[in-house]
Amino acid sequence: MDSRVEAFFTSIKGKTAAFCGIGGSNLPLIKIFREKGARVLACDRRTREQLGEKAEELEALGVELRLGETYLQNLEADMIFRTPGMKFTLPELEDARRRGAAVTSEMEVFFDLCPCKIYAVTGSDGKTTTTTIISELLKAAGKTVHLGGNIGRPLLPEIACVQPGDVAVVELSSFQLISMRKSPAVAVVTNLSPNHLDVHKDMQEYIDAKKNIFLHQNAFSRTVLNADNEITASFAPEVRGQLFQFSRKGRSAYGAWADAQGNIYMAQGGEDTFILNASEIKIPGAINVENYLAAISAVWGDVELEVIRQVARNFGGVEHRAELVRELDGVRWYNDSIGTSPTRTARGTLSLYDRKIILIAGGYDKKIPYDALGPVIVEKVKTLVLLGATAPKIEAAVLASPAYHEGNPKILHAASMEEAVQLCRKEAEPGDIVSLSPASASFDLYPNFAERGNHFKRIVNDLV
Template sequence: MERKASDFFESLNGKTVALCGIGGSNLPLIKMFAKYGAKVLACDKRERTALGENADKAEEYGAELHLGENYLKNLGADIIFRTPGMKYYMDELVEARNNGVAVTSEMEVFFDICPCKIIAVTGSDGKTTTTTIISELLKASGKTVHLGGNIGHPLLPDIESISPEDYAVVELSSFQLISMRKSPDIAVVTNLAPNHLDIHKDMQEYIDAKKNIVLHQNAFSRTVLNLDNEISNSFSEYVRGTLYKFSRRNSVKSGAYMKPDGEIVMSINGEETHIMKAEEIKIPGLHNIENYLAAISAVWGLVDVETIRKVAMEFAGVEHRAELVRELDGVRWYNDAIGTSPTRTVKGTLSLYDRKIILIAGGYDKKIPYDEMGEVVPKTVKLLILMGATADKIEEATRKASTYSEGNPEIIRVNSMEEAVKIARERAESGDIVSMSPASASFDMYKNFAEKGLHYKRLVMEL
């Protein structure tokens, strides 16, 4: 283990460390911190019965449990590790900071002590796929890659096995970035649009959080920004190192872009290198062309052109992202549970197919507008099946759209995923496409988008 990391863990000996959230990502940290002599407090708003075996494991690893509504009261902690879903400015955390308690996060500490180069990706849409593509490209070129962050795997527990010549490829959410004061060696911003306004106090706080991915870079860093997205492109003024732009619509001086004929090139100060044709990319959709443009810009100089082309032709995509579940009686069923915002559903599912589809949408309300999606739905959807807290907003945006006419699309309301799949099955004819893309988060009925996607897939496979 590198010196920075060993110094940090040695400093934990005798300290009281509170970890917020008793879930799969924090359990390895409980085990690790206890091993280095810390008194670990495992804190969760849920009661023990709701936590199930995770509570048992936390105690088995050496933690003292603090549960229920007052789980952050009277901790007596020296360090608090907040979970990304907690509001950074919540009263208990502000009070703790005012009382001299170090409030940090798993990702902040990882950035501080990681011995290898870090490539990090953020954005409103496309960040998971872009992060995964970057990881696949580096692995295909023989590099040792540690993939994690918001993509689901905590990286701090792996720190003992990370070498300086490795690469950490990290997806970062606005919740993680809001408190970050260190930026990656290579930063990628896929795009920015209204999102998570149920947690952030306003759009500006959301943008400012994302901005931290570039604000603390140095002169030897690389930044990759989306020229076609106004907010992402506006980060250019904060870049201190090498700046690459990517674009699906325009040529760029330095970065990857797609020409009008579909040729993808990498330009360095105007000198172009042919990479491939957009049609060679295995995963469908214009948004995935953008994801590849971002990824190519990120790994340029680390991965050769042949490897880039080979991965693009073979990589089948990430689960829950326009994933073909099955074909039954001539009907293709897709799972796009990652469509957790209207822009993601518009750029993803609603841009992919050559015919109008049956769309299952709706879920938890993140307090973001659906006007843009409303304009697109009548042009791309023939049957709209709505469920969850955002059903009203999606129906209203669709009915008031200039493209809408009565019955185009037909709109049906349901109360459960079972009912949605049943109606889609009854109404779909051979040649139809059914896609579940919520355009919303999933917290009204599910723990996360993955649980929603798995439930949908199970129901479809049982048809």
């Protein structure tokens, strides 16, 4: 065990640690902190009945529960771990800071203690796939990889097993980054567009949170930016270390780029190294070409060229991202539940296919605009099935599109995922493609995009 890790776990013995949110990132930590001798408060808005067996399991470990609407009040603790989706500026957390408590998060402490090189990815779209590609490239190069963060797996619980020669590959959301004051050795920003404006006070706060991924780097670090995205390209003057910029539109001085024929190169000053053609990448779509450009720029120099080619030709993609569920009666059904924003659906699912598709869209409203999605749906969709809170906003964007006319696309509404699938089944003919890509978060009907995607897959696989 690294000496810093050992010292940290020794220091928490006898201290009080409050974990705000009993979810995926905090639950494993609660158990470890109890094992290391800390007094632990598990705080959650849910009631004891809603927590069910989890409440009994925690109490059996000696954890004190603070539940219900007042779960954040009077947090008398030495350290407070907020769950990533919790606002950093909540009055209760501000009060705790004034009382001298350390307010932190699982990922912040992991960055402080991690003994190995960290590659981190953020962005509005494509960050999970890019993170996964980087991990696949490094694994194929023989590295022991610790993959986690916003991708769904907390890393601090396994910090004692991380060796200096390993690598950590993490996905970071704006919620995690907003309070971070340490940056990784390699920082990647895939792109930025309006997102999570239901939580951030405005777009500038969202952008400023994302910038923390590289603002605290040193001169020996690397930052990878999307040169084709106006916001990310504007970050370049603030980069302190080595700057790589990737592009599908033109060559930059340093970074992976693709020409008009889809040939991908690595630019290094005045030299270009040919890597492969975009047609050789196994996972389809322009967004995945960009994801590879970002990932290649991140690992260049750490992964051999032939390894990059092998991974690109063989890696089949990530669950819930344009995932083929099944083919039934000549109709292909795809799960793209990761489509949690208008840009992700437009640049993802709606860019992939050579025909108009049947699309299921709609979900939780993150207070972001849908105007730009309307024309893309009109161009790429023949039947649109809407559900959830954003259904009216998506429909309005489609109806306002200059190219829209009645029946192009046909618009239907559903009250549930089951009804949405049945409507698609009635509309689909042999040769059609049906895809779930909601362009919205899942929180109105599901706890997360994975649960939504899994529910969709179960319904589709049960079709007779």
